[in-house]
Structures are given as structure tokens and as C-alpha cells.
Amino acid sequence: MEENHLFPVFFKLNHLHVLVVGGGNIGHEKVNALLENCPTANIIVVATWFLPELTELAKQAPNLELIQKAFSCGDLLGKDLAIAATNDHELNRQIWESAKCSKVLINVADTPELCDFYLGSIVQKGSLKIAISTNGKSPTVAKRLKQVLQEAIPGSINDVLDKLHVIRDRLKGDFTEKVKQLNHITEVLVKKD
Numbered sequence: 195m196e197e198n199h200l201f202p203v204f205f206k207l208n209h210l211h212v213l214v215v216g217g218g219n220i221g222h223e224k225v226n227a228l229l230e231n232c233p234t235a236n237i238i239v240v241a242t243w244f245l246p247e248l249t250e251l252a253k254q255a256p257n258l259e260l261i262q263k264a265f266s267c268g269d270l271l272g273k274d275l276a277i278a279a280t281n282d283h284e285l286n287r288q289i290w291e292s293a294k295c296s297k298v299l300i301n302v303a304d305t306p307e308l309c310d311f312y313l314g315s316i317v318q319k320g321s322l323k324i325a326i327s328t329n330g331k332s333p334t335v336a337k338r339l340k341q342v343l344q345e346a347i348p349g350s351i352n353d354v355l356d357k358l359h360v361i362r363d364r365l366k367g368d369f370t371e372k373v374k375q376l377n378h379i380t381e382v383l384v385k386k387d
């Protein structure tokens with residue numbers, strides 16, 4: 195069976211600066227995904243035109259800026275992550291090349307082979323977040339699995355996390371002892387009977 199070699203991490207987008215090139219359907223979809231996860235994400239979108247939905251989003255999101263212009267290499271200055279989401283395949287490749295020169299991690303929406311990272315399908319229940327990837331094979335299956343998990347995981351998981359957080363802060367003793375106690379308290383979560 196082919197393995198998925200992607201390494202998942204959870205970025206703090208309010209600590210980073212993201213450039214999105216393209217403000218059409220996919221640019222809008224990607225910005226929406228970023229903001230749903232982090233409403234205060236620092237995002238600049240550069241595009242020759244914008245979907246009205248994006249213009250609306252920019253009125254609400256405090257750190258989302260839209261700049262109407264054609265892409266130039268300088269747009270990557272000071273950015274940590276970039277998403278190339280224009281409808282011009284050759285331009286997306288040029289944006290990738292510029293990002294590589296600037297050591298900016300990039301997602302090229304129409305070319306998975308060029309992506310340094312993929313966006314995942316995200317399940318959210320309060321503090322809990324699960325990211326799903328199909329190795330780029332079927333984003334639609336990722337979306338469906340998200341729906342299944344969103345239904346299956348009870349909302350009460352957030353109370354469990356809040357309580358465990360309090361207990362974790364209160365536990366005394368050395369690290370090994372803490373781990374032992376936390377494993378004991380949470381045993382019930384994996385017990386089958």
C-alpha cells in the first residue's frame with residue numbers, strides 16, 4: 195500500500211505572514227479556509243480582480259488585505275507562506291520559482307507536485323482540531339471524511355479537554371509521575387467494554 199509521507203503541523207497564522215495570489219474562486223476558498231482556522235491570520239491577497247465575496251471578507255477580517263495589481267516577486271518579501279491560486283498555469287509556476295528563490299513555503303493550487311504543503315480538510319470541535327489528507331488523491335473524500343468525523347465526535351469532547359487542562363496544571367510530582375497519572379485518568383477514553 196502506498197504511504198502518505200506528508201508531515202502534518204499546526205501553524206499559528208497570527209504569528210506568520212501569508213501571501214495569496216489570485217482572488218477568484220480558489221483564492222477565495224483558500225483565504226476562507228485560512229480564516230476559518232485563524233480569524234486573525236495575517237494575509238495579503240494580490241490579484242488583478244477579486245470576487246465580491248473576498249471584498250466582503252476583507253471588511254470583517256482585521257488582518258486581511260487585498261491589493262489589486264499583477265503579481266511581482268516583491269510581493270513575497272517578508273512572507274512565510276504563499277499560495278499561488280491564479281487561473282494562469284505558467285504564472286503559478288513563476289510564482290513557485292520566485293518563492294523557492296525567497297525560501298518561502300508555497301502551495302500551488304493547480305500543481306500538487308510543486309506544493310511544499312497541502313491544505314487539509316479540517317474537523318473542529320472547540321479546542322480539538324483534526325486535519326485530513328488523502329495524499330492529494332481525492333480532496334472530495336477528505337471533505338466527506340471530515341463530515342463523518344464532525345458528526346461522530348461529541349461536542350462534549352471540549353469539556354473533557356477543558357477539565358484535563360485544569361488537572362494537568364494542578365498535577366504535582368515529576369514529569370514521569372504526571373504522565374502516569376494523566377494516562378490513568380484518560381484510560382476510560384480508549385476502554386472497550
Ligand SMILES: C[C@@]1(CC(=O)O)C2=NC(=C\c3[nH]c(c(CCC(=O)O)c3CC(=O)O)Cc3[nH]c(c(CC(=O)O)c3CCC(=O)O)/C=C3\N/C(=C\2)[C@@H](CCC(=O)O)[C@]3(C)CC(=O)O)/[C@H]1CCC(=O)O
Pocket residue numbers: 223224227301302303304305306309311312313314315316326327328329330331332333334335336337340
Ligand atoms: C481538503 C481541501 C482543503 C482546502 O482547500 O481548504 C483541498 N481541496 C479541497 C476541495 C476540493 N478541491 C478540488 C475539488 C473538486 C473535486 C476533486 O477534484 O476532487 C474539491 C472538492 C470540493 O470543493 O467540493 C479540486 C482540486 N484540488 C486540487 C486540485 C489540483 C490537482 O489535484 O491537480 C484540484 C483539481 C482542480 C482542477 O481540476 O482544475 C489539489 C489539492 N486540494 C487539496 C486540498 C490538496 C490535497 C489534500 C489532500 O491531501 O487530500 C491539494 C493537493 C493542494 C491544495 O489545494 O492544498 C478542500 C476540502 C474542503 C473541505 O474540507 O470542505
Ligand SMILES: NC(=O)c1ccc[n+]([C@@H]2O[C@H](COP(=O)([O-])OP(=O)(O)OC[C@H]3O[C@@H](n4cnc5c(N)ncnc54)[C@H](O)[C@@H]3O)[C@@H](O)[C@H]2O)c1
Pocket residue numbers: 215216217218219220221240241242243244245263264265279280281282283285302303304333
Ligand atoms: N487546489 C484546489 O483545491 C483547486 C480546486 C479547484 C481548482 N483549482 C485550480 O485553481 C486555479 C484557479 O482557479 P479559479 O477558479 O480560482 O480561477 P478564477 O478565474 O476564478 O480566478 C483567477 C484569479 O487569478 C488572478 N490573476 C490572474 N492573473 C494574475 C496576475 N498576473 N497577477 C495577479 N493575479 C492574477 C485573477 O485576478 C483572479 O483573481 C485553476 O488553475 C484551477 O485548476 C485548484
